[in-house]
Amino acid sequence: MTDLVGRRAESAAVEDLLARAREGRSGALVVRGEAGIGKTAVLAHARDTGDRWGFRVGSLTGVQSEAQFAFAGLHQLCGLLLDRVEVLPEPQQAALEVAFGLRGGPAPDRFLVGLAVLNLLAEVAEERGLLCLVDDAQWLDPASAQVLAFVSRRVAAERLALMFAVRDCEEGDLLPFSGIPDLRLAPLGETDARALLTAAVRTPLDDAVRDRIVAEARGNPLALLELPRSAQPARLAGGFELPDALDVPHRIEASFQRRSSSLPAETQLFLLVAAAEPTGEMALLSRATESLGIASDAHAPAEAAGLLELGTQVRFRHPLVRSAVYRAAHAADRRRAHGALAGATDPAVDPDRRAWHRAQAVLGVDEAAAADLERSAARARARGGLAAAAAFLQRAVELTSDPADRVRRALEAAQAKHEAGASDVALDLLAAAATGPVDDLQAARLALLRAQIAFHTTRGGDVPGMLLDAAETLAPLDPALSRETYLHALDAAIHAGRLARGRGLAEAAAAAQQAPPSTGPPQPADLLLDGLVARFTDGFEASVPTLQRALAALTDRDSCADDARWFWLACHVAAMLWDDEALYSTACRAVRLAREAGALATLPAALNGVTYVLVLRGEVARAGELAAEEAAITEATGAPPLLNARLMLAAWGGRERETVELYATMVEEATERGESTMIDLAQAMLAALHNGRGNYQEALAAAMPPCEHDVAFSSLALPELVEAASRAGQPERAAAAADLLDRRARASATPYGLGLAAYARALVSSGPAAEKHYREAIERLRGCRIAAYLARAHLVYGEWLRRERRRHEAREQLRIAHEMLKAMGADAFAERAARELRATGEHPRSRTAQPTDALTAQELHIARFVATGATSREIGAQLFLSPRTIEAHLRNIFRKLGITSRRQLKELQLP
Numbered sequence: 001m002t003d004l005v006g007r008r009a010e011s012a013a014v015e016d017l018l019a020r021a022r023e024g025r026s027g028a029l030v031v032r033g034e035a036g037i038g039k040t041a042v043l044a045h046a047r048d049t050g051d052r053w054g055f056r057v058g059s060l061t062g063v064q065s066e067a068q069f070a071f072a073g074l075h076q077l078c079g080l081l082l083d084r085v086e087v088l089p090e091p092q093q094a095a096l097e098v099a100f101g102l103r104g105g106p107a108p109d110r111f112l113v114g115l116a117v118l119n120l121l122a123e124v125a126e127e128r129g130l131l132c133l134v135d136d137a138q139w140l141d142p143a144s145a146q147v148l149a150f151v152s153r154r155v156a157a158e159r160l161a162l163m164f165a166v167r168d169c170e171e172g173d174l175l176p177f178s179g180i181p182d183l184r185l186a187p188l189g190e191t192d193a194r195a196l197l198t199a200a201v202r203t204p205l206d207d208a209v210r211d212r213i214v215a216e217a218r219g220n221p222l223a224l225l226e227l228p229r230s231a232q233p234a235r236l237a238g239g240f241e242l243p244d245a246l247d248v249p250h251r252i253e254a255s256f257q258r259r260s261s262s263l264p265a266e267t268q269l270f271l272l273v274a275a276a277e278p279t280g281e282m283a284l285l286s287r288a289t290e291s292l293g294i295a296s297d298a299h300a301p302a303e304a305a306g307l308l309e310l311g312t313q314v315r316f317r318h319p320l321v322r323s324a325v326y327r328a329a330h331a332a333d334r335r336r337a338h339g340a341l342a343g344a345t346d347p348a349v350d351p352d353r354r355a356w357h358r359a360q361a362v363l364g365v366d367e368a369a370a371a372d373l374e375r376s377a378a379r380a381r382a383r384g385g386l387a388a389a390a391a392f393l394q395r396a397v398e399l400t401s402d403p404a405d406r407v408r409r410a411l412e413a414a415q416a417k418h419e420a421g422a423s424d425v426a427l428d429l430l431a432a433a434a435t436g437p438v439d440d441l442q443a444a445r446l447a448l449l450r451a452q453i454a455f456h457t458t459r460g461g462d463v464p465g466m467l468l469d470a471a472e473t474l475a476p477l478d479p480a481l482s483r484e485t486y487l488h489a490l491d492a493a494i495h496a497g498r499l500a501r502g503r504g505l506a507e508a509a510a511a512a513q514q515a516p517p518s519t520g521p522p523q524p525a526d527l528l529l530d531g532l533v534a535r536f537t538d539g540f541e542a543s544v545p546t547l548q549r550a551l552a553a554l555t556d557r558d559s560c561a562d563d564a565r566w567f568w569l570a571c572h573v574a575a576m577l578w579d580d581e582a583l584y585s586t587a588c589r590a591v592r593l594a595r596e597a598g599a600l601a602t603l604p605a606a607l608n609g610v611t612y613v614l615v616l617r618g619e620v621a622r623a624g625e626l627a628a629e630e631a632a633i634t635e636a637t638g639a640p641p642l643l644n645a646r647l648m649l650a651a652w653g654g655r656e657r658e659t660v661e662l663y664a665t666m667v668e669e670a671t672e673r674g675e676s677t678m679i680d681l682a683q684a685m686l687a688a689l690h691n692g693r694g695n696y697q698e699a700l701a702a703a704m705p706p707c708e709h710d711v712a713f714s715s716l717a718l719p720e721l722v723e724a725a726s727r728a729g730q731p732e733r734a735a736a737a738a739d740l741l742d743r744r745a746r747a748s749a750t751p752y753g754l755g756l757a758a759y760a761r762a763l764v765s766s767g768p769a770a771e772k773h774y775r776e777a778i779e780r781l782r783g784c785r786i787a788a789y790l791a792r793a794h795l796v797y798g799e800w801l802r803r804e805r806r807r808h809e810a811r812e813q814l815r816i817a818h819e820m821l822k823a824m825g826a827d828a829f830a831e832r833a834a835r836e837l838r839a840t841g842e843h844p845r846s847r848t849a850q851p852t853d854a855l856t857a858q859e860l861h862i863a864r865f866v867a868t869g870a871t872s873r874e875i876g877a878q879l880f881l882s883p884r885t886i887e888a889h890l891r892n893i894f895r896k897l898g899i900t901s902r903r904q905l906k907e908l909q910l911p
Contacts, residue, residue, distance in 0.1 A: 063322075071099045273836075274308065390413060513537065795817035
């Protein structure tokens with residue numbers, strides 16, 4: 001085709017993508033460039049190639065006005081595939097059908113919808129390959145864009161290819177397509193531009209005219225095709241005129257405007273109605289144009305001019321034709337067109353599109369139209385379309401005349417915009433709401449939402465004070481919400497720590513003492529609030545009973561949505577109390593709930609929590625698997641990576657360069673956010689690295705700040721501080737830290753805490769007392785699941801025995817430590833044990849290589865699932881992958897392990 005003149009490399013890229021998909025190596029490609037540069041032509045070439053190679057081809061085209069309708073683009077792509085929806089697991093089937101409005105139910109997580117779409121496309125692709133083409137992706141509705149980006153990052157072993165054409169514009173820059181391979185279309189070179197112009201314009205051109213068109217088109221293929229058609233006859237004959245100052249896409253649009261404006265008035269109105277109705281449905285367009293008195297053949301001149309094609313659907317020659325027609329129309333004519341479309345749209349079949357057209361037809365305010373939009377927002381929210389709900393509500397605000405209703409809708413719109421991630425717009429809506437007649441409760445909700453937006457966007461140091469102000473205002477108006485807000489304020493103050501500006505943690509705890517009392521039996525959130533207030537006003541020991549009741553309430557009762565909001569805080573409290581069982585069960589529960597709900601927005605943080613515990617339990621291989629899964633999910637969802645687990649794995653693994661790099665990044669980002677709790681965690685991890693490598697002065701410097709701040713991770717840093725100070729010649733500092741650890745551990749009374757306390761007392765003691773504490777530490781730590789510190793207790797006991805010249809006994813302890821630490825991947829500590837063993841005259845045994853060493857973290861993760869008897873479909877649902885991808889990984893696992901069946905895999909001892 002002529003539009004692909006000079007696109008040999010691009011054609012090769014398309015054919016390579018399809019060749020890989022045909023072989024079961026699926027992939028995605030984003031084609032980028034300015035309007036008219038040839039993106040649609042590249043997609044057309046892909047379609048032709050896919051047809052020749054036997055692919056099934058599905059396509060959709062984004063339309064700017066469709067961006068307000070949740071999952072509209074996705075429905076356009078998947079609508080014809082829904083006859084296969086019964087193959088999906090019930091949760092995925094329900095999520096997809098709720099999203100498409102085919103059944104009622106709770107709003108689905110968008111990534112569960114993504115998993116459903118991934119499996120649906122993979123199922124269809126199994127038959128003969130599937131090519132999905134998305135043109136004008138910059139105008140996809142946000143829900144569809146997020147789902148399709150997720151699918152593109154999770155495809156692996158399917159016979160599936162996805163291609164997106166994205167125009168260079170602000171909307172295109174905001175698409176969540178980062179990490180997907182790009183193909184940027186450059187302008188055609190002069191030789192190719194002349195060839196395309198010659199092929200497109202059959203009449204002879206003067207050389208001067210040809211040169212002028214080539215120069216002004218600047219290598220843009222659509223400009224080369226369109227500018228000659230819109231040029232004055234004198235110009236084609238070699239005349240001269242002043243060049244336009246517009247850039248090429250605007251010149252193309254202007255040429256379309258000139259061509260459409262020369263048509264009869266009735267045809268122009270027909271074009272405007274077609275441009276205002278994105279579905280292209282001919283029956284709807286006919287009803288709308290008939291209501292305007294437009295003749296049935298009014299479209300003929302537009303067809304003759306090459307601006308559109310009519311069939312069962314209306315198709316514009318290029319999206320720029322649609323935008324050119326719509327932009328050029330007078331505002332009154334646009335309102336007439338939307339009014340006709342609203343009247344022609346069946347309110348029972350498509351109430352949301354009717355409400356949207358009706359809203360665009362209004363000049364000024366209209367309560368009925370605003371109420372329609374409010375109902376549409378409720379339906380969009382029920383389908384999981386937060387961005388669509390926010391758009392409907394925002395327009396409803398503009399149409400509302402009653403000041404009180406306007407404030408109410410502005411608050412609802414701001415909440416929806418915040419939940420949809422449009423924080424700047426949410427703040428604008430809050431500012432608009434604040435200008436109206438705001439009652440006390442609305443003023444408090446306004447302040448609360450402003451604080452929540454600040455916490456979400458920056459974790460800023462001024463957020464605790466903002467939340468406290470809102471909580472205090474809410475106290476007499478909504479006591480339950482006030483208590484919840486006080487807990488949010490404490491959470492924010494813990495995050496901010498020493499970087500808080502204005503009221504910090506101490507002030508937040510003092511203020512929260514004035515929270516309204518809870519009504520009825522205390523819920524976990526109530527207990528967390530009361531316990532944290534006690535922790536930061538009366539001290540650690542005073543807080544323990546209430547915080548332990550909160551943890552027990554969270555772990556004992558059935559799951560509920562309210563509990564899930566406090567899991568991070570509960571995990572922090574469990575770590576603070578050295579309650580490893582509550583920490584593990586709460587983190588695992590968070591992972592389970594996130595997997596069941598398909599909540600990939602919260603799953604990475606939950607996986608981080610479990611990874612943290614697994615490292616301390618000595619299950620470093622499993623921790624690495626979960627960290628790899630978290631990294632893959634954050635990449636697939638386009639979220640920023642979470643560094644906590646990776647830093648902990650690197651530090652305990654003794655990988656100094658990686659640890660230092662992750663530490664620097666984590667501290668820089670946390671400082672920028674004003675989130676000192678993450679700095680404390682990073683410093684505790686750095687201390688563990690240096691203790692493992694025997695760099696005790698560096699370990700001491702890293703461990704001291706989180707212990708002095710005593711906010712988030714002092715429980716993790718205290719044992720590192722005791723060990724570092726005792727080995728760095730600072731016995732007084734070590735003894736003070738050991739005393740503090742001992743008092744708190746006795747208050748918590750957990751085997752983990754008491755074991756660490758004995759460990760610390762041993763390090764600051766001498767003679768028989770030291771040995772007694774070493775033995776107690778080993779005994780108590782053996783009674784919990786924290787194998788990492790049990791191994792370290794054997795290590796420090798062995799080091800002490802060697803210094804006491806009890807070489808034989810030292811070897812026994814050091815041998816145990818070395819084998820445990822080596823097996824769990826704590827290489828720096830293991831090497832420290834090995835050095836001590838060599839000093840006793842014993843050569844440490846090398847770790848025996850295992851067949852599973854050849855597996856990647858993801859393969860080992862899948863192997864564990866298979867060993868439990870899970871099917872590929874069940875594993876795929878857990879890991880957000882298609883069954884075919886699981887099978888491909890399983891083939892690699894079998895090959896690497898030299899086995900041929902799942903039964904043999906079950907019999908292996910996985911690390």
